[in-house]
């Protein structure tokens with residue numbers, strides 16, 4: 001545990017006794033906030049477990065239509081970003097502002113890469129029509145309103161059309177999987193969870209990237225350093241939680257099935 | 258904000274937080290917890306008036322005085338929804354913690370401010386934003402789901418206004434989380450020298466337990482509300498039986514928050530009552546530890562009982578029985594508190610100023626609310642009472658009779674500290690008499706109506722329910738009048754009240770050791786605490 005020297009020019013806020021006191025309080029606040037984040041995702045995980053046990057085949061088939069390679073790449077990307085973030089904290093604490101800024105920039109780049117990969121995954125889903133309820137691209141009338149059968153026949157029609165498949169990069173293998181999915185009643189359920197869970201996580205990735213950018217500016221301007229690095233550490237902890245959530249999402253959605 | 262205030266800067270008795278900086282802008286950007294508390298007061302009071310308008314509208318309609326119904330069924334449902342949603346999310350939940358809590362918690366701890374003053378101000382604006390988003394649904398797309406947003410009606414059938422209301426509630430929940438977090442860290446880290454955890458006032462114990470609930474339960478509400486939004490915009494299907502989802506899951510999620518939320522509403526009220534009872538009995542509180550720990554116990558048990566709202570939802574019989582039994586346990590810590598308060602008054606030098614009257618009103622009404630809760634917690638009886646006016650009466654006795662009584666008592670009690678002036682005791686008493694009688698006239702008949710079988714949330718009823726409904730409506734006007742008198746008393750006190758001394762009630766907690774109103778940083782010299790909070794001899 002590094003300690004903060006109060007002898008430096010850094011002024012702690014007037015209602016704290018010392019810089020250490022302020023640091024410890026801030027840290028407690030950040031941890032409490034992170035608990036609420038985990039609890040919020042916890043609600044989704046509980047829902048996922050419930051429906052997974054209700055419709056095991058739907059979830060198995062659904063998870064097979066996800067591209068686990070993309071998910072795996074994203075996992076690695078996030079792990080790397082967690083590492084660069086941790087390194088950035090360390091460099092800030094040691095007063096190495098330049099390399100710290102580079103590490104933060106790398107972290108932001110990783111967040112960007114993650115979102116780009118997500119974009120490819122999402123848009124593929126939009127093309128083949130495995131989207132939740134109302135937004136089925138195949139036909140706007142599909143989904144929620146009890147027109148499921150119609151919707152499925154549209155997807156099956158798409159699966160029989162080689163030109164369309166070629167255009168949307170659907171392999172023969174994927175056709176089999178998609179067919180397996182839509183042969184199941186309530187198959188939309190899986191994609192509902194997929195989009196809500198990864199969507200909420202994606203929003204957190206974007207928010208995290210913005211926070212890191214804020215820290216990046218602070219670092220460049222030398223507003224943080226060995227005497228005062230609470231915001232860097234706080235954002236870092238947030239970023240690790242975002243990473244952690246993905247570490248659970250990835251196997252649950254892409255692998256368990 | 259400069260960090261080193263010298264003594265001379267606050268040496269004058271007339272320099273206080275109210276005149277430390279002037280102009281509207283100095284208020285809007287203030288980081289002072291006392292000012293933020295007062296801003297919550299103004300906001301919540303305004304929202305209370307709007308919620309009250311809907312309440313009186315509902316009641317007037319149900320009295321059926323004229324030949325023509327006052328509201329059409331659709332409008333009635335919207336009135337009921339906005340009434341419930343405003344009162345719960347915007348009045349009772351933030352009322353005591355965000356307003357009174359913000360004002361007194363740091364002073365009672367001997368701190369200069371809450372741990373994160375900026376975050377505190379941010380919470381306030383997040384609350385305003387949430388309230389504005391929710392209110393915009395009144396203009397754009399009214400909601401008729403009731404404040405509980407039960408699916409699939411809310412997601413598959415009714416208007417898109419639900420999205421706005423839900424988003425607003427989500428935002429206000431975020432504000433609630435941040436306030437709770439701030440209070441917890443403040444309590445842990447900013448206590449004055451000598452203020453050990455077993456010397457903190459009971460108000461703080463109550464706020465502390467409340468904050469724990471806010472942090473643990475609100476995220477579940479957040480995700481539930483987000484899911485409603487996702488269902489409505491994307492048709493996700495998690496709660497929609499058409500798509501394989503389960504509306505009962507929604508109820509589980511919703512009540513997993515909303516039952517603990519009932520304690521977000523009532524625990525701070527109990528904290529206020531503990532302060533009032535000791536101050537007006539001039540006696541050391543009986544069983545400090547029992548009251549303190551029972552707050553934490555209530556917080557803990559509150560997470561295990563949500564299923565009592567769902568006895569008739571089709572959950573399993575076993576679940577029903579288990580929830581029923583655990584629910585009964587909540588009675589234990591609650592009863593402990595009541596007995597301790599009564600023991601404190603016993604042989605005390607009890608005086609009956611207006612705040613104390615509200616405290617006694619709380620004890621009386623809350624006891625009725627609590628006991629009828631035991632009826633509802635018995636699975637067999639609940640089958641009969643569920644969704645009847647019995648339930649309406651029960652939760653109004655608890656939430657209004659309990660929380661609002663405490664809120665009024667708390668305002669009058671801390672008023673001299675807030676504004677340096679006294680409120681008229683007579684005004685307070687008249688307000689109390691009107692609210693207390695009006696309340697019983699309004700809601701007691703509803704127990705009977707419920708037992709007779711009148712369903713809640715209905716626009717119309719059978720002729721045999723007419724008389725009791727009309728009595729109830731007359732009572733609602735008394736309540737309205739009572740709050741009006743209360744409001745006038747407060748406004749009169751702010752401008753014309755006589756000057757208050759530093760400790761007009763002779764209370765012992767720290768906030769009474771500083772001047773009225775306190776200086777910007779609460780104390781000129783940080784106090785050192787050497788004894789418990791209620792050391793009356």
Ligand code: HEM
Nearest residue numbers: 312315341344345349403404649656657713714715733736
């Ligand atoms: C003048 C005082 C009040 C009157 C006359 C009043 C009256 C009513 C009425 C007639 C209903 C509709 C019941 C139904 O149809 O099921 C209702 C519902 C409700 N009220 Fe009040 N009320 C008052 C104050 C409050 C306050 C201060 C709160 C704050 C907690 C509150 C919370 C609620 C809630 C949560 C509901 C349920 C709404 C729903 O189920 O959707 N009420 N009230």
Ligand SMILES: [Cu+2]
Nearest residue numbers: 516563565566
């Ligand atoms: Cu409950």
